[in-house]
């Protein structure tokens with residue numbers, strides 16, 4: 001049993017611990033939010049970075065194996081179905097818009113790892129449920145029960161142009177289709193009972209047709225006969241992940257997801273998302289513990305807080321001004337290219353752009369006293385939630401989020417690789433383990449077991465005693 005560690009002081013001050021032996025500690029779940037070069041657009045220029053990592057399998061393999069050594073729950077591959085719509089001056093400088101197709105990559109990683117979960121993003125707007133059900137069922141079998149599906153509805157309108165459409169499907173319709181899509185995919189995964197494949201050489205019967213279900217789905221958006229031509233996945237269903245932020249996105253998460261990749265700005269925001277999604281689950285009779293909320297968190301580690309901040313400032317300074325100013329202009333809804341780069345942010349009139357996004361940018365400039373250049377480089381690099389400090393101060397913040405119900409863990413964004421990843425696996429993780437809030441070894445072999453999620457029953461077949469064992 002791990003002793004309970006209660007931090008009495010937080011943040012920049014050293015933490016004092018009171019040990020309460022023999023009580024079970026709440027545990028953090030950690031995913032790695034991977035763009036192999038990093039999600040920070042300046043990262044490929046950082047000293048020691050691997051600028052080719054997005055397309056260098058040997059590097060990606062070493063990252064996955066290091067994350068597994070540190071007992072991370074999952075390696076998560078985002079996916080985008082179009083090169084982002086941004087000015088070419090910004091686009092040509094960004095390593096984040098090009099990457100491997102997640103299934104091909106995760107299937108290869110499944111063969112060179114044993115325990116870490118493998119979560120792929122797949123779109124319900126531009127894919128078909130039979131394809132998705134097959135691919136995830138295959139990945140789950142190949143990996144021995146480590147697959148997860150990040151359900152996205154795809155917000156980038158340019159994706160439509162790559163799939164024979166002139167116009168992007170409307171937001172509400174995308175979510176309507178996503179909900180039905182989920183029912184179809186999970187129904188297809190239940191095509192065979194867990195014990196359907198009897199493979200009896202004596203009788204010559206390979207599978208029991210009584211234990212196969214033909215879905216026969218005809219809905220408003222989708223029509224799929226079934227059955228799926230794959231045995232039920234080892235996890236029953238691969239773990240369902242969701243990352244939508246809107247009301248419709250949160251509702252879909254509450255109804256279907258088992259992990260949510262949230263994007264809160266700060267702890268207060270995190271708590272509100274946590275309470276909202278878990279509240280929606282309670283309202284429909286789902287156990288809130290059956291969904292883990294994992295905000296994306298950018299982590300920069302230093303020997304001192306000042307050193308970590310300096311690393312981040314150096315990283316941000318590597319974002320070229322052309323890309324940086326494009327991000328700032330989008331966030332403000334106002335052309336920022338004429339502003340004095342080395343002066344404070346001038347006042348700008350409100351426009352039709354996102355109100356909250358604009359307010360967030362203005363507040364960031366004021367709180368951190370950033371010049372236009374620094375603000376633009378921050379936005380052009382990585383603008384989300386960040387923990388920048390020592391292993392202790394970062395662990396303090398993570399612990400606070402965990403104890404105050406801001407999250408169940410984090411989806412870690414590494415500032416630059418490999419060093420920024422190693423800083424987390426070799427410095428932050430041991431600190432979390434020392435505090436008893438992160439595992440020292442995997443509890444099981446499947447992603448469901450890592451996340452503490454139940455294996456779903458087959459909706460068409462009761463488990464027999466033999467299959468349940």
Ligand SMILES: Cc1cc2nc3c(=O)[nH]c(=O)nc-3n(C[C@H](O)[C@H](O)[C@H](O)COP(=O)(O)O)c2cc1C
Nearest residue numbers: 078079121152154155243244245246249261263296
């Ligand atoms: C951590 C995180 C990861 C995401 N990954 C992807 C992704 O890989 N592909 C994608 O199309 N959208 C991704 N999204 C975007 C969401 O799926 C969603 O489109 C966006 O948050 C807007 O939400 P809404 O459509 O519910 O308004 C991600 C969002 C977050 C917060």
